[in-house]
Amino acid sequence: MDKAEAPRVVVGGAVCDQGRLLGARRTGPPALAGRWELPGGKVEHGETPAQALVRELREELGIEVEPLERLPGEWPLQPGVVLHVWRARLLKGQPQPLQDHDEVRWLTPATAFEVDWLDQDRPAVAAVVQSLTRSTSQ
Numbered sequence: 001m002d003k004a005e006a007p008r009v010v011v012g013g014a015v016c017d018q019g020r021l022l023g024a025r026r027t028g029p030p031a032l033a034g035r036w037e038l039p040g041g042k043v044e045h046g047e048t049p050a051q052a053l054v055r056e057l058r059e060e061l062g063i064e065v066e067p068l069e070r071l072p073g074e075w076p077l078q079p080g081v082v083l084h085v086w087r088a089r090l091l092k093g094q095p096q097p098l099q100d101h102d103e104v105r106w107l108t109p110a111t112a113f114e115v116d117w118l119d120q121d122r123p124a125v126a127a128v129v130q131s132l133t134r135s136t137s138q
Helices: 049-063 119-138
Strands: 008-017 021-027 038-040 064-070 075-078 081-092 101-107
Touching: 008 049, 008 064, 008 119, 021 049, 021 119, 049 064, 049 081, 049 101, 075 101, 075 119, 081 119
Parallel strands: 008 081
Antiparallel strands: 008 021, 008 038, 021 101, 064 081, 075 081
C-alpha cells in the first residue's frame, strides 16, 4: 500500500490507573452521542501515534499520560480510517470532559461493561479488562 492509500489513523487510549480503565462518553456526532469510547483522536501530519495520544488526552480530558504499547489489531471506523488502541498510564491530572465528551468514568474489570461502548472499542476494552483482571489476581 503506498502512502496515498494508507488509512488515516485514529488513536484510542486505554488509560489505566490503580486497576481501573478510563472511559469517556461522547457528545457527537449524533449517531455516536451517549456511547462510551476509549478517548483519543486523529494522528496529525508529522506526529507519531504516541504523540497524538498524549496531545489528544491533554486537549480532551486535561490529563498527562505515558503511552506504553499498542494493542494488537486495528478496527475500521469509516472508509479510509482505522482505530489503533494504545495502553497508557496516567501520569498527572484528574480526567475532566473538556471536549467531545460529557462524562468520564473510571471502570473496574467488574463494571467495565456496564456502559455502552462503541462497537469498534469493545475488542480492545475486553483485552484490557482481561489483563487488568490477571494483574489484580496475582
